[in-house]
Amino acid sequence: DSGVTQTPKHLITATGQRVTLRCSPRSGDLSVYWYQQSLDQGLQFLIQYYNGEERAKGNILERFSAQQFPDLHSELNLSSLELGDSALYFCASSPPGWGSTGELFFGEGSRLTVL
Amino acid sequence: DQQVKQNSPSLSVQEGRISILNCDYTNSMFDYFLWYKKYPAEGPTFLISISSIKDKNEDGRFTVFLNKSAKHLSLHIVPSQPGDSAVYFCAASEIGDDMRFGAGTRLTVKP
Numbered sequence: 001d002s003g004v005t006q007t008p009k010h011l012i013t014a015t016g017q018r019v020t021l022r023c024s025p026r027s028g029d030l031s032v033y034w035y036q037q038s039l040d041q042g043l044q045f046l047i048q049y050y051n052g053e054e055r056a057k058g059n060i061l062e063r064f065s066a067q068q069f070p071d072l073h074s075e076l077n078l079s080s081l082e083l084g085d086s087a088l089y090f091c092a093s094s095p096p097g098w099g100s101t102g103e104l105f106f107g108e109g110s111r112l113t114v115l
Numbered sequence: 116d117q118q119v120k121q122n123s124p125s126l127s128v129q130e131g132r133i134s135i136l137n138c139d140y141t142n143s144m145f146d147y148f149l150w151y152k153k154y155p156a157e158g159p160t161f162l163i164s165i166s167s168i169k170d171k172n173e174d175g176r177f178t179v180f181l182n183k184s185a186k187h188l189s190l191h192i193v194p195s196q197p198g199d200s201a202v203y204f205c206a207a208s209e210i211g212d213d214m215r216f217g218a219g220t221r222l223t224v225k226p
Contacts, residue, residue, distance in 0.1 A: 002158060033213065042121070042218035043159070043204060056213040090158055102147035102208050106158030 003027065006091050006107035014115055018079040021110045025072055025093030031055070032074040033094070033104060034066055038087040049074055081114045088112075118142045119207050121217035129225055134192040136220050138205030141186065145207040148181060150190045153202045153219070162203070163190070195224045 003026035013019055025032050034046040045058035049068035060066075063081075068074040078085060088111050092104040120139045128134045140148075146167050151159035165172040165179045165188070172179050178191045192199055202221050208214040 002160070004158070035216070043206075043216035045213050045215060048213050058213060092158075102149060102164060102210065102214070103161040104206075104214055106151075106160070108156070108158045 002105040002107065004091060004093050004105050004107035006089075006110050008110055009108065010111050010113075012113045012115065013081060015081055015083060017081050017114075018077065019081065019112065021076040021078070021089050021091075021112070023074045023076070023091030023093075023107060025074070025091075026095075026105055028095060029093035029105070030072065030096050031094045032068055032072070033092040034060075034074070034076050035090040035092065036087050037090065037109075038084075041087075043090065046076070078112070081112075083114050086112055086114045119205055119215045119217040121205050121220050123220050124218070125221040125223070127223045127225060128195050130197055131194045134190075134195045134199065134222055134224065136190040136192075136203050136205070136222065138188050138190075138217055139186060140188070140207050142207070142209075142215075143183075143186065144209050146210045147208050148179070148188050149206045149208075149214070150177075150179060151204040151206060151216075153204060159204055192222075195222075197224050197226050200224050 005024040007022045030051045033048045035043040046060040048056040066076045088109045090109045092106045149164040150162040152162045153159040181188045202219045204219045205217040
């Protein structure tokens with residue numbers, strides 16, 4: 001158990017719909033990262049938040065948005081869903097100052113299926 | 116822009132032999148290089164890392180080698196065990212910045 005909690009674990013929805021994925025980081029971690037893993041693809045970095053502020057942005061579509069709340073949990077909003085958005089979405093957190101290894105702690109992921 | 120590349124999608128080795136997983140990168144500013152292991156239906160878990168100021172880091176059966184001039188790192192697993200069968204992701208980051216991952220290599224260790 002990494003200490004990072006993601007909900008829901010599985011989600012099935014239709015094209016054109018909107019979903020929200022939720023992530024609670026490890027206690028004490030200020031950074032939250034979102035990654036997308038599509039079939040046979042690596043982990044694609046979407047966005048990073050640090051203590052409520054957007055820190056870095058990767059290949060995140062305009063239809064997607066995220067935020068980190070004062071209690072440090074984060075939500076990833078996916079709208080106008082397309083079939084190609086079907087993927088595993090991982091959240092990860094890291095401690096302040098990164099620690100000695102730069103390690104990220106991952107949740108178990110949310111599997112989104114768009115039909 | 117794929118800054119971290121794992122060119123071998125899969126690797127199969129016999130139990131007890133050495134597994135060598137390779138990774139190439141393009142950004143010379145990376146400070147840390149990490150390997151993560153991922154089992155099905157689980158999130159990636161940290162395996163081993165190396166700072167850019169070192170060329171080798173060892174932890175039990177796992178050793179990571181870094182060749183900065185070639186922008187190449189590798190993970191050696193000796194001896195390989197069936198429980199090592201998983202997808203291995205290479206990752207790299209600049210301190211405090213986002214972490215970039217390769218596409219992963221699926222390792223199968225045959226009994």
